[in-house]
Amino acid sequence: MTRDPTPAAVSVHDVARAAGVSQSAVSRAFTPGSSLSPDKRDRIIAIAAQMGYRPNPLARSLLRGKSNIIGVGVGDLANPFFVQTLQLLSQALETANLRLMLFPAHGSQGAEPSIQEVLHYRIDALVLLSVSLSSKLAEECRRAQVPIILYNRTTGQHDASCVVGDNTTGARSIAAHLLGGGHERLAFLAGTPESSTNAEREAGFNAYLAERGHPAPIREEGHFSFEAAMAATRRLLVRPDRPDALFCANDTMALAALTVARHEFGLDVGREISIAGYDDVPIAAWPGYALTSYSQPARQMVDETVRLIHALRADAESHEEVQCPGTLMVRSSTRPAKISV
The missing domain is CATH 3.40.50.2300 (Response regulator)
Structure with missing residues (x-):
């Protein structure tokens, strides 16, 4: 049993020939606000629909020099x-x-x-x-x-x-908030070291601490990854000088840190240790996390x-x-x- 060949797509040339108009008239019929009478536009569109013609928006936009x-x-x-x-x-x-x-x-x-x-x-x-x-x-x-x-x-x-x-202002705000809570052993959980966002947040955080005569924070890297941040948090929390406050360079890492602190170390997050993130993603506001974070709009x-x-x-x-x-x-x-x- 042989199959019929797939019919060729109807082109703008086919519609123009059937309607007895130019190809540009067919294009104008599908262009809102073009200079074409309503009757002529309706007739062309009706013929195009009967023939199964669909205009190609990419081809039409490229003719205008833009792909959209x-x-x-x-x-x-x-x-x-x-x-x-x-x-x-x-x-x-x-x-x-x-x-x-x-x-x-x-x-x-x-x-x-x-x-x-x-x-x-x-x-x-x-x-x-x-x-x-x-x-x-x-x-x-x-x-x-x-x-x-x-x-x-x-x-x-x-x-x-x-x-x-505003990464610098955000990081400084978090530093001020943590110091205002009476924390003494602060840590910073860095993202990808070469990223400008991480560099700006870390610099802003460290600068604020230094201006207030506070020592530089303990530093670990979580590479903006949930799994890497969990591992980094474990390294922080087994230290003899375990931090009592942790600023994570994004919310993904902060949520990982909160999970480890709460479920692996049994810490009362918000009392025994404070954890703050950055971005204020929607999940940060969920009651199960209630994560302090600096919002990115x-x-x-x-x-x-x-x-x-x-x-x-x-x-x-x-x-x-x-x-x-x-x-x-x-x-x-x-x-x-x-x-x-």
Whole structure:
């Protein structure tokens, strides 16, 4: 038994011939606000529907010199902050009649997406969610006229825009809160050492302690990972000089630290040890965690990212660095501050 060959897709040329109009008239019929009479538009659309024609939005946008596709490189979908960001970003791009194309970053945390994969598509801009930007990727995107926006990271290069939270102020606020609770043995659980967010949060935290005459915190690395943070917390809590307060460079690590302290060491979190995070992801407010955290305003950061996308699509050289302020969210995972410091 032979099968009929798959019928060829109906083209704009086929519709134009059937309707007795030009191909440009068919295109205008599917373009809102175009200069085409309502009767003519309705007739063309009716004929197109009868023939099973569907306009190709990508092909039509490329004719105008833009694909309306925004590439997003992301390496850590286990972090709820970036899941939240992706959801907000996809909604905001859809409202702006743009589409999101995801490029997973391969290799270790913070590694960049494949240059070949990114440049294979005619994307209008590339957003990197806490993903590193190498000079090679920056140069290749510059040659391809693909503007880059770093989200939650900064760069020393001048050919990319950045949208970040106020990491220094946030870390200093957490340091002040922990010192106000009377803590004496503070620790810092670092993320990925080479990331700008970790560097800024650690520097802000340490600087505030030094300004108040407090010794530098005990330091461990959790690489922004739940599993690595659990291991790092165990190392901290078996020390003879066990810390009585722990600032984690993001909420993923703070939730891991809270789990270890509470369920493996039997500590009363918020009394025997205070644990604070950074980002204020939705789960941080759950009663079972009640995690003190400094918020990153994801919605505002996404809105600024979309604003930059529009600006860069018009002028690929209009680079900016945008900083969005956050708020300290105090919950029961930390001892209440009793003094001002």
